Amino acid sequence: MATESFQSYLVTGGSGLLGQHIVKLLRSRYPYAPVAVFDLVPSDQDEGVRSFVGDITDRNALEKAVKECKATCIFHTVALLQGPLRDIQMNVNYGGTVNVLSVARVQSVPKLVFTSSASVVSDGKAQVGIDESLPYPPKPFDVYNETKALAEQDVLHANGHGGLSTVSLRVAGLFGPGDKLTVPGFMSMLVAKKTHIQFGDNTNLFDWTYIENAAHAHLLAAERLNPDHPKFSEVAGQAFFITNGEPIPYWDFGRELWKAVGHVPSKITVIPRSVGILIATIMELVSWFTGRPAVLTRFRIMIFCTTRWCSIEKARKALDYEPPVPLHEGIRKAAECWQTHQAPPNN
């Protein structure tokens, strides 16, 4: 689309997993459009990309970057995943987004694409084929979900005010080459030689999104935030679930990853969910006494055994989103990357 070449893009978290892929895709699709990155670490992936080093919680640093690169479209991908303290997550995930919104308004940036998470509507229970009509849960499942949900609501409310158009993409089960969470998580079971253990009956479907597909969705969304675009009104101010559209039983994902690096478990031991919960409870109790982190937690058992997939019909219709990379191909690429870069040397 011709108009996309006249944009100036700024990707917050552009050195992160998703940010990098968005930058790469922007560069290949709109080679003449300026692209800049705002991140804690400098971006070195492409000489044509301007790099601003700064903290998202530092509003002035962000404003300086937006001003200098004359951004017309911001991809806000910065987020802290599960783990750190509540305050830090709140500052980065929510406070950072508030900064982005305020800077965008002051600097008259017309477009903002926000990377959200499918878990903003999660309360930890099963989610079978949900769509975007589902309200936020009264009690969020964890701090990450809570902060992302707060940020998303602010982003969507900001749409249409002061010339800013916004959209939120709720990506589910993001994985890909260089990912530091999903693929290493499954591979750690391989390293620990625990691939033969299966919690639950493995009928629970689970959604995954290959990184390039997620980046593709981001660019589609940005294109449609142009008021002249015929789908503008269907996209601006809206949230969309983004997945590979191929939900599969939970354990299948890991098994395909392991196979891709040459391991197929010869025999599978199935541990029912209830037994798993019991084991995890005991382990958590032991961990509470000893202070050593528990190998197995109830949270993980829940993840293993819960159905979580959503409908991407809305994204299909409004964003014309059709995942370009099929799941098995994505898994192969991710596994190959893990083997060359992340695998422990003796494996």
Add this chain to the structure above:
Amino acid sequence: MGAASMLLLLLTRPLEFRTLVQFYIWHDQRDVSAPADHKYTGWNRPTMRRCWHFLDMTSRSFSSVIKQLDHDLARVVCLYYLVLRGLDTVEDDMTLPDEKKQKILRSFHEHTLTDGWNFNENGPDEADRQLLVEYENVVTELKLLAPEYLDVIIDTTKKMEAGMADYAHQAQTTGKVYLEKKEEYDLYCHYVAGLVGEGLSGLFSASGKEHSTLAGQLELSNSMGLFLQKTNIIRDYREDVDQHRYFWPREIWGDDKYGRAVGRPGFKDMSEMYRPENAKQAEYVQSAMVLNALCHATDALDYLRLLKDQSVFNFCAIPQTMAIATLTLCFKNPAMLQQNIKIRKAEAASLIMRSKNPRDVSLIFRDYARRIHAKCTPDDPSFIPIATACGRIEKWCEDQYPSFLIVGGPGQFNESDPRTAIAHKDEERIRKTNLQRKQKELLEANADVVKGAQALRLKEESQEANPIVYILIAFAIVFATGVGAVYGLIWLADNVHWLK
């Protein structure tokens, strides 16, 4: 089944015995010879009676489902089936020279309407040769059909004969024995089965039992046929290979991918697959074939949802559930490569009894999809694509019959499902809109009364304003009186001397 084998079944598999007993008790078979039904079945005509006989001879499995169709549809579909069977018998016969075969095939739609036409040049081993020897019965009966039925039958015959003639010609003249690409396989299946589906949709629409637009659902009708045909082609692997008939596309069975997975080259010949030393590689090819067929499953479910006549539904659904059960039986089953395998009688009976509505059928599909998935192992190169295909069936069921709606339970919704909250919100919205609409209607219907009441209220309101005026006047009087009284007192005090 004989009494002895039933007794054996009772002892070895009591559950299956129970299913069969229930099937024999509860499942009614239509008796096409019943005098009351003659106007529909045509049993009173010797020519039609002969046709019913041929139906029983040529197809055990289809005969009973065809007879189940209501009214004259059973007779129409029976004749349709016999025409296509006749065509198939010419195509299959390897003893016929190509020239002869081409001539017969390409003009079959004319022969089939030529009074007294029959054909007795089939080889002696051709199973259904007798049908063509006495084909004049079919011709006579076809000519009695209403034109809207006959048009569909002739139209399908024309398309099918052209396709069959092309394939037969190619096979007999070029020495090419295999179908190469998956697309070729799809096209072949389209000619021999997809077209049957399209024609059936046309007949259902023509009968008025189904909506007129069903005839135009070509893609879904085609998938119905392909799902059955591909299942049969997979199951009949050994029988076909032994008779040098090859329907599996080389793109699948010869793929290097399945060889590489066991450290060998791809198969060069389809008969390599049944050799014991090739078992693993053959298993992977078999999985890929099942996956290829499985991709039509949701189309078939879509089609079944469009139907509204119960007898048409049963007719269409029973072969489909049998097919997914057969696919499940074939999946990762090494016996399939060695001999003819079949689903058990009790399983078939249970499927026939349960294939009554699209919801139950989709749950049967889901159940078998789960069994296929449970049998699939990660070493299989098709592991994730199979999981995705099974997931697609699960998704279909969830989209059309969401599990948070409880059917036949005490409540309507599963309260622990998050979607229930949306449903409740929606219900509330609908309730409110209805209330507002009712209120509006009521106001409009009684406009005169409302107007009168409003006028009255206005009047009352204007009257209600009066007391304020009265109060003000009263206040003024009281005030004036007060002021007057004070002034009077002062005046008195000034002028009356004796007060000083």
